[in-house]
Amino acid sequence: MEPASSNKNLYEKDASVRNGNSKLLLVVVVIALCFAIAAFILAMVSLVTQKDGSASQINLVGGAAGLTTADYDDDKVWLIHTGHSGTNSEYINEETGRVEGFNPDIMNAVCRIANKNCALVFDVYTNCWDNQAGESARGGFGLMAGWFDACGAWRVKPDRQRTFAFSDTFSRAPFHAFMTLTGNPEGFNWRDITGKTIGFIDGFSADEHCLAKADAVTGAVLPAENIVHCVDFEECYDRLVANTIDAAFMSVSKIRGQSSVEIASEEFNACQVQGFGMMARFDNKLIEWWNPAQEKLLASKEYHEICKDVKIAHGHMPGYEPADFCIGL
Structure with missing residues (x-):
């Protein structure tokens, strides 16, 4: 009978170990689930929290x-x-x-x-x-x-x-217009721009296709060699100073309030539908x-x-x- 009793004790010990392992596994699963829920909540909070724009833009x-x-x-x-x-x-x-x-x-x-x-x-x-x-x-x-x-x-x-x-x-x-340095030192004549080099801000509505619709301007359809695209207002201004363009064509909103440049033409509204x-x-x-x-x-x-x-x-x-x-x- 001893062998049977010994086997019974071993079985009980094995069962105890298995029960302990199951409880430990359950605890691990619960802890992992808690971390997952916490991470999800933090993600949602960060999603609707206003960022300062310095890193994520x-x-x-x-x-x-x-x-x-x-x-x-x-x-x-x-x-x-x-x-x-x-x-x-x-x-x-x-x-x-x-x-x-x-x-x-x-x-x-x-x-x-x-x-x-x-x-x-x-x-x-x-x-x-x-x-x-x-x-x-x-x-x-x-x-x-x-x-x-x-x-x-x-x-x-x-x-x-x-x-x-x-x-x-x-x-x-709002309207578009030609821009020159204040005082129009080069005497730019917006009514005839034949042979003139004109600057445009890349991607903006005041582009060469818009200018081409300005019936009051002779030479409004520019050849490619007379078209200069600027990254922004500052580049167009720098090109005016360097005399690599004769004038720039852009929204009047970009020209107003600037002491170093002026509106050098009538204002046009031929480019946009609305x-x-x-x-x-x-x-x-x-x-x-x-x-x-x-x-x-x-x-x-x-x-x-x-x-x-x-x-x-x-x-x-x-x-x-x-x-x-x-x-x-």
């Missing part, structure tokens, strides 16, 4: 009021491109590192009204719309590739409408919810307050007067 605008993902009507973060135009429409605040101005104020308000979690993504403008000297303008690689759901505040033009869908407009279309709107791929759903929310904003007092802030909160930057482009003012 993303400013969450829909989540600025301390909302959680449960407060939005979907779990998507809508990515909206923005840039630095150096005017009161959109500019980098050097103190906060954020993109501020009229356009971000509008986009923030519409996203809040629509109950959407939106993020402003800073990038170069040519990732929304690009054109090269002597070539047809075309959609920017970033928007075409789906890096953003939309590019914010782009002028509605026929060539862009062939490529992208647009929301209703939330501002009027004013500024959101530009998105045809297969993107952003415009479906954007238009109803924007309509509510434009009918509210908040829209007029945003327009006033063009000269108050953003008045230290050159650019628009509220009456130039705010609807209903």
Whole structure:
């Protein structure tokens, strides 16, 4: 009988060990599950917490009021491109590192009204719309590739409408003009630019195709060798100083308020069909919810307050007067 008793003791010991291992495994599983839940919560919190923009270059605008993902009507973060135009429409605040101005104020308000979690993504403008000297303008690689759901505040033009869908407009279309150094030291004559070299900011609506529609300008259709594309306003200004271009053609908002340059022509409005709107791929759903929310904003007092802030909160930057482009003012 001893062997049977011994086997029984061994069986009981084995069972005890197995029970202990099962309990240990259960504890490990529970701890791992707790870590997974904690990581998920932290990820959700970070998703709706406003970033400073210094590292990620993303400013969450829909989540600025301390909302959680449960407060939005979907779990998507809508990515909206923005840039630095150096005017009161959109500019980098050097103190906060954020993109501020009229356009971000509008986009923030519409996203809040629509109950959407939106993020402003800073990038170069040519990732929304690009054109090269002597070539047809075309959609920017970033928007075409789906890096953003939309590019914010782009002028509605026929060539862009062939490529992208647009929301209703939330501002009027400001004019374009020629720019020279203050005093027009070279005596630039905007009525006849035959043989002149003209600078354009790459990706902007005031391009050589727009200028070609200016019937009042002789020689408006420029050969490729007389077209210079600048990365930004500063490059066009530097080229004027270096006398490598005779004039630049751009939005009047970029020229106003600048002491070193002046508007050297009449102002043109031949380029755009409407004013500024959101530009998105045809297969993107952003415009479906954007238009109803924007309509509510434009009918509210908040829209007029945003327009006033063009000269108050953003008045230290050159650019628009509220009456130039705010609807209903």
